[in-house]
Amino acid sequence: DADVTQTPRNRITKTGKRIMLECSQTKGHDRMYWYRQDPGLGLRLIYYSFDVKDINKGEISDGYSVSRQAQAKFSLSLESAIPNQTALYFCATSDLFGDQETQYFGPGTRLLVL
Amino acid sequence: GQNIDQPTEMTATEGAIVQINCTYQTSGFNGLFWYQQHAGEAPTFLSYNVLDGLEEKGRFSSFLSRSKGYSYLLLKELQMKDSASYLCAVRDSNYQLIWGAGTKLIIKP
Numbered sequence: 189d190a191d192v193t194q195t196p197r198n199r200i201t202k203t204g205k206r207i208m209l210e211c212s213q214t215k216g217h218d219r220m221y222w223y224r225q226d227p228g229l230g231l232r233l234i235y236y237s238f239d240v241k242d243i244n245k246g247e248i249s250d251g252y253s254v255s256r257q258a259q260a261k262f263s264l265s266l267e268s269a270i271p272n273q274t275a276l277y278f279c280a281t282s283d284l285f286g287d288q289e290t291q292y293f294g295p296g297t298r299l300l301v302l
Numbered sequence: 303g304q305n306i307d308q309p310t311e312m313t314a315t316e317g318a319i320v321q322i323n324c325t326y327q328t329s330g331f332n333g334l335f336w337y338q339q340h341a342g343e344a345p346t347f348l349s350y351n352v353l354d355g356l357e358e359k360g361r362f363s364s365f366l367s368r369s370k371g372y373s374y375l376l377l378k379e380l381q382m383k384d385s386a387s388y389l390c391a392v393r394d395s396n397y398q399l400i401w402g403a404g405t406k407l408i409i410k411p
Contacts, residue, residue, distance in 0.1 A: 192344075230306060230389070230401030231345070246398075278344060287333065287352055291399070293344035 191215045192294040194279050200300045201269050209264045209297050211279030219282040220262040221291065222246075222254060224275040231278065237262055269301045304328045306402035308390050313408045314380055322375045322388050322405045330395020336364050336375045337389040339404065345389055349375070377407075385409045 192213045201207050211220065222234040233246030235254040243254060251273060255263045266273055279294040305327045314320040326334070333352040337345040351357055351366035351373060363376040375388055387404040394400055 228310075228403055230403045231391075231399075232401070233398065288350045289333075289393070289397075290335075290347045290350070291345075293346070295344050296342075 192279060192281055192292055194277075194294040194297050196297060197295065198298045200302065202302050203270055205269050207266050207269055207299075209266075209277055209279075209299070211262045211264070211294055213260050213262075213279075213281045213292075213294075215281050215283070215292060216259070217281035217283050217292075218259065219284075219289075220256070221280040221282070222252075222262065222264045223278045223280065224248070224273075225278060225296075226275050234264065234277075266299075269299075271301045274299060274301045304394065304400045306390055306392060306400055308388075308402040308405045310403070311406045311408065313410060314377075316380055316382060316409055316411050318380050319376065319378050320380060320407065322377070322390075322407065324373045324375070324390035324402060326371050326373070326390070326392045326400070326402075328392045328394045328400055331368060332393040332395065332397055334364075334366055334373050335391045335393070335399070336362075336373075337391065339387045339389055341386070348388075380409050382409050382411070 195210045218239045221236045223231040237256045253265045277297045280291040282291045307325045336348040339345040349364040356365045361378045366373045387406045389404045390402040391399045
């Protein structure tokens with residue numbers, strides 16, 4: 189079984205709809221992240237969480253919200269979807285080994301907003 | 303602003319060697335990472351450099367020069383399965399990862 193899972197894998201929605209993307213991990217990591225990836229751009233950080241009580245905005249948090257329901261679960265919501273939120277969304281977890289923090293990514297969710 | 307630059311696309315021949323460069327300008331430096339991403343898949347970790355010099359891991363090596371804000375990923379004995387995008391990321395002074403747009407590597411027989 190995959191260590192980091194995302195649901196749904198693909199989603200088509202309409203402008204103005206509220207949607208939630210879910211992420212679960214079995215790696216036991218405290219740190220979790222949500223990114224979006226657009227063609228020609230690097231991964232951009234939306235939100236991150238270092239533990240259940242810790243939520244932080246990333247580079248592009250406007251229009252998004254998150255919930256850390258448990259150590260293993262981190263959900264991303266689009267309160268009112270708009271077409272420029274069409275992108276590939278990745279959840280990631282990380283561990284810290286000495287100085288090195290390696291991120292482990294889920295398979296991604298392709299979102300199309302019409 | 304913070305910036306990571308990598309070539310958009312490179313082409314190489316199976317069995318050859320290719321070097322993918324990455325230059326960065328970030329607010330602080332706390333390590334540089336290389337990830338591999340096959341089309342339609344998640345990025346996977348390749349290498350980490352925090353000190354100047356070369357880190358070798360099998361067919362892949364990564365080099366860092368902090369004074370020049372420069373790194374490269376060297377892939378030897380290229381195989382068709384190495385066709386992928388290679389992402390450079392730098393951890394800044396706030397320990398946040400800043401990602402480059404990635405270099406798409408095309409391997410030809």
